[in-house]
Every structure is written in structure tokens, then in C-alpha cells.
Amino acid sequence: MPVVNITGALGGNQFEPSIAVNELLPNIMCVVAVDTSTGPTRIGLYRSIDGGQTWSTTILSQPAGYAGAEAPTIDYTFPSTFIVTVHVFNGDNDGTIISYTSMDDGLTWAPPVFVNKGYGLIVHNDEPYIACDRTPGSPFRGNAYVGYTPLATAASSIFLQRSLDQGLTWQPPSRISSPRGIHDRAAIAIGFTGEVYAGYITTGPDSPYALLRISYDGGATFQPPVSNQSTLIASVVPAPSPLPVTGYAFRVQTNLSLGADISNGIYSGTVYAVWNDARKGYTDVFMSQSPDGLLWSEPVSITGAPAGSQNFFPSITVSPFTGTVRVIYYSNQINGFLLDVYVAESFNGGATFTNRRLTTTSFNPNGNSPVPTVLIGDYITAYTQAPDNLAAVWMATTQPTGKLDIYFGS
Numbered sequence: 001m002p003v004v005n006i007t008g009a010l011g012g013n014q015f016e017p018s019i020a021v022n023e024l025l026p027n028i029m030c031v032v033a034v035d036t037s038t039g040p041t042r043i044g045l046y047r048s049i050d051g052g053q054t055w056s057t058t059i060l061s062q063p064a065g066y067a068g069a070e071a072p073t074i075d076y077t078f079p080s081t082f083i084v085t086v087h088v089f090n091g092d093n094d095g096t097i098i099s100y101t102s103m104d105d106g107l108t109w110a111p112p113v114f115v116n117k118g119y120g121l122i123v124h125n126d127e128p129y130i131a132c133d134r135t136p137g138s139p140f141r142g143n144a145y146v147g148y149t150p151l152a153t154a155a156s157s158i159f160l161q162r163s164l165d166q167g168l169t170w171q172p173p174s175r176i177s178s179p180r181g182i183h184d185r186a187a188i189a190i191g192f193t194g195e196v197y198a199g200y201i202t203t204g205p206d207s208p209y210a211l212l213r214i215s216y217d218g219g220a221t222f223q224p225p226v227s228n229q230s231t232l233i234a235s236v237v238p239a240p241s242p243l244p245v246t247g248y249a250f251r252v253q254t255n256l257s258l259g260a261d262i263s264n265g266i267y268s269g270t271v272y273a274v275w276n277d278a279r280k281g282y283t284d285v286f287m288s289q290s291p292d293g294l295l296w297s298e299p300v301s302i303t304g305a306p307a308g309s310q311n312f313f314p315s316i317t318v319s320p321f322t323g324t325v326r327v328i329y330y331s332n333q334i335n336g337f338l339l340d341v342y343v344a345e346s347f348n349g350g351a352t353f354t355n356r357r358l359t360t361t362s363f364n365p366n367g368n369s370p371v372p373t374v375l376i377g378d379y380i381t382a383y384t385q386a387p388d389n390l391a392a393v394w395m396a397t398t399q400p401t402g403k404l405d406i407y408f409g410s
Contacts, residue, residue, distance in 0.1 A: 138194030147186025367402030
């Protein structure tokens with residue numbers, strides 16, 4: 001279907017989109033994003049019941065005492081539940097993680113629930129990521145997991161919490177990563193029998209690595225012990241931030257994105273990891289894969305983009321219906337400055353990829369501003385819509401206004 005501007009009729013700016021689709025009723029989908037259309041920074045909820053052709057808008061309510069919200073993510077679980085996780089903050093720069101649950105396909109939402117409260121600069125929880133267990137053969141089907149990052153001045157770590165009641169309550173946190181080094185965002189994927197793959201990228205004081213821990217008991221415990229530095233996926237060369245392109249000032253984090261094949265296809269059980277990496281001297285998207293989350297292949301580029309181009313913000317989705325692997329990402333490969341969104345697609349378990357452009361018009365990340373933009377969000381998101389279609393959302397600036405909008409495409 002054609003690319004759709006979800007938020008073009010709204011005021012303000014919208015960025016950091018995340019999407020989820022009802023697997024039983026694939027015309028029903030929900031998107032969340034940071035939204036400033038009402039003034040303060042809030043979370044916009046955009047809902048479509050016609051497969052993404054048209055969208056309604058709701059601004060999610062915040063707990064009392066919090067000045068703003070950001071970094072939303074959303075996921076779906078059977079039969080009609082959507083769960084959103086958000087970072088909210090107040091005037092003291094407090095970082096708290098909350099969640100919202102809808103049990104009627106995003107039509108109505110329960111009041112926000114506290115996942116873990118923050119305490120300003122002492123404990124500032126940020127960058128939540130939600131994943132739900134939808135695997136038919138999993139004994140933990142219905143569990144929800146949220147990873148997030150308690151930030152500190154010199155170091156940070158990755159925490160994970162689980163919910164056994166669709167986000168209405170959350171169990172105490174488990175620390176997934178070492179407290180040494182810097183970690184920006186967690187990645188979570190659910191395997192064929194309910195394995196929880198919790199991954200992250202750590203930088204300094206050790207060399208940068210993509211690392212993983214696995215739970216075989218529905219998130220109650222994780223292996224290996226974190227003191228063992230977790231399972232190594234690959235060494236990483238972080239992308240420079242900002243990217244070395246004249247006129248770019250927006251930040252680019254080097255974050256992991258995980259996917260697992262829970263289909264009944266021949267590649268079932270395979271786990272995939274993608275991230276943007278500067279090992280070639282420019283930023284490109286690399287993938288490693290594993291049959292079990294323990295032994296990982298050597299990283300390979302999947303974009304086919306020209307040498308010297310910048311390719312970043314990868315988000316992976318693996319079809320639960322067919323095992324098709326799709327990774328969306330930003331790229332400046334057309335003219336070296338303007339950005340587009342591409343998708344890398346593999347129909348043979350990641351052995352080969354073909355790439356196609358999703359955007360129909362390249363966009364200026366700075367909009368119309370004479371001053372380079374410092375934030376275009378930290379991610380875009382891919383999801384799979386039945387029977388085997390891509391459902392992708394991204395931020396692009398819209399002309400002639402130059403505002404940041406959320407777009408949907410497949």
C-alpha cells in the first residue's frame with residue numbers, strides 16, 4: 001500500500017515511533033510516538049482498523065506530577081491486548097518507567113501502571129523496550145517483558161522486569177548487564193519455546209560488544225551469570241554521533257535489535273541480531289545469527305548500500321507465519337545528505353538479502369531549520385502483519401512545514 005503520513009494533520013512534532021499489529025485481526029494496528037501536538041512532550045497513540053490507510057489519535061494520560069514522556073514502545077499479545085511502555089520524567093529530571101494496557105485492541109486504555117520509579121540523577125531509568133510472548137508452544141505465552149537502562153554519570157546497566165498479567169502488575173527487576181560501561185537500550189526477542197533473549201551493546205571501559213543473556217524459565221532467571229560478561233554475539237565498532245556528514249548534528253546510538261523465528265518453517269528457532277556499525281569506516285547495518293542464542297555467526301553487512309553511505313537505526317522483524325526476515329533502516333545513499341528508509345528482506349533464513357526503498361521522497365533531517373537538528377529520535381520500528389507483510393513506521397520531516405511526522409509503509 002502507499003506510504004501514509006500518520007500525523008500530518010497534527011501540530012507540533014512526532015518522533016520515536018513503535019508499532020504493533022493484531023496477529024488475529026491484522027487490519028488492527030497501534031502506533032505510539034513522542035508527540036508535542038498538545039504542547040508538552042506526551043505520548044501519542046495512533047490506531048488503524050483498516051490496515052494502515054487511516055488513523056485516529058489519542059494522547060495517553062500521564063501520572064500526576066510528571067512533566068513529560070518519551071521513548072515509547074508497544075507490543076501485542078493474544079487475543080486483543082496491546083501494552084505500551086514509556087519513560088516519564090518530572091522537573092527534577094526524574095526517570096520513571098510506566099506501562100499502559102488495552103484489552104480491546106487499543107480502543108480504550110487502563111490508567112498507567114508504575115513499572116519502576118526513578119529518583120532523578122541517583123537512579124534515572126530510561127529507554128524502555130517491551131516484548132510479549134506470543135509463541136504458540138511457549139509455556140509462558142502471555143508474559144510481557146520490559147528492558148530499560150538506569151543511567152548514571154559514568155556508567156549504566158540494563159534491567160529487565162516481567163509481567164504475568166498483561167502489564168497490570170510488574171515483578172521486581174533483574175539486572176541483565178554488568179554495571180560497568182555504558183548501555184543505551186535493551187533488546188528483547190522471544191524464542192520458539194518461550195526463551196527470552198535479552199541483548200544489549202556495551203561500550204567502555206571494555207571494548208564494545210554486542211552481548212546476550214537467555215532465560216529458559218519465562219524471565220525468572222537468566223543464563224549465563226552476568227559476571228561471565230554474558231554470551232558474546234560480536235565485537236562492535238560504534239557509529240560516530242553525529243555521523244560524519246556535513247550538516248548532520250542528530251545523535252545516533254549504537255543499539256541492538258533482536259528477532260527470533262517462531263514459525264513452523266525450516267529456519268524455525270533461529271535468532272537474529274542487527275545493529276549499526278562503523279567497522280568499514282562508514283556506518284552500515286550488520287547481522288549475526290544463531291541456532292540457539294549461544295553460538296553466533298560472523299557479522300555480515302545486509303544493506304548492499306554504496307561504500308561511504310550512512311545506514312543506521314536498524315529494526316528487525318521476523319515473520320511468525322513464514323520466518324521471513326526484514327530489517328528497516330535509515331540511509332543517505334541516494335544523494336549523501338537527504339535520508340530515506342529502506343528494508344532488507346531475506347526469504348532464506350538470512351543467507352541472502354534484497355533491499356528496497358520504502359520512502360517515496362527523500363527528506364532533510366533538519367527540516368527547514370537553518371540550525372542542524374540534534375534529535376530525530378533514537379529508533380524506528382518494523383513489525384510483521386499477517387499473512388506475511390511488513391508494517392513499518394519511521395520519522396520523516398514533511399515539506400513545506402519541515403515538521404517531524406510519523407509515516408507508515410509496507
